[in-house]
Amino acid sequence: MKYKSTIEGKIAARIARMKSPVVLREDFQDLGGYDQVGRALMSLVSKGKLVRIGYGLYAKTRVSSVNGKILPAESLPNLAKKALARLGVQTVPTQAEKDYAEGRSTQIPTGRMIGVKDRVSRKITYNDARIYYERTTF
Numbered sequence: 001m002k003y004k005s006t007i008e009g010k011i012a013a014r015i016a017r018m019k020s021p022v023v024l025r026e027d028f029q030d031l032g033g034y035d036q037v038g039r040a041l042m043s044l045v046s047k048g049k050l051v052r053i054g055y056g057l058y059a060k061t062r063v064s065s066v067n068g069k070i071l072p073a074e075s076l077p078n079l080a081k082k083a084l085a086r087l088g089v090q091t092v093p094t095q096a097e098k099d100y101a102e103g104r105s106t107q108i109p110t111g112r113m114i115g116v117k118d119r120v121s122r123k124i125t126y127n128d129a130r131i132y133y134e135r136t137t138f
Helices: 005-018 025-031 034-046 076-086 096-102
Strands: 020-024 050-054 057-063 071-072 112-116 131-137
Touching: 005 025, 020 025, 020 076, 025 034, 034 057, 034 096, 050 071, 050 076, 050 131, 076 112, 096 112
Parallel strands: 112 131
Antiparallel strands: 020 057, 050 057, 057 071
């Protein structure tokens, strides 16, 4: 980043140091106000450094080797599981994943369904792909 003294520059430097591909808006509360941080994050999204995957959720990006477009650094199901872990939601295998692992089904789970123990109302999407939740009791 050219100007490290700006909030956008400080956020970009902190993102570069982060190991997690998931970035939360709360990670930058100490750098400025809610609106300032939001504008800086949206600026980084427009520059292709981040993609927005949900309310207050962003993902690091990479350039596609096929068509040169900006894509999230990891697949959406992996990003969703990491985001939910950072938000304090425990994830578990879905029934379809258990059936496939135990040989009761030949249907390969897509990963778009994530098993959770608690109620989750957060939407995680990228383009037209959306993550759905299956609430389990065990």
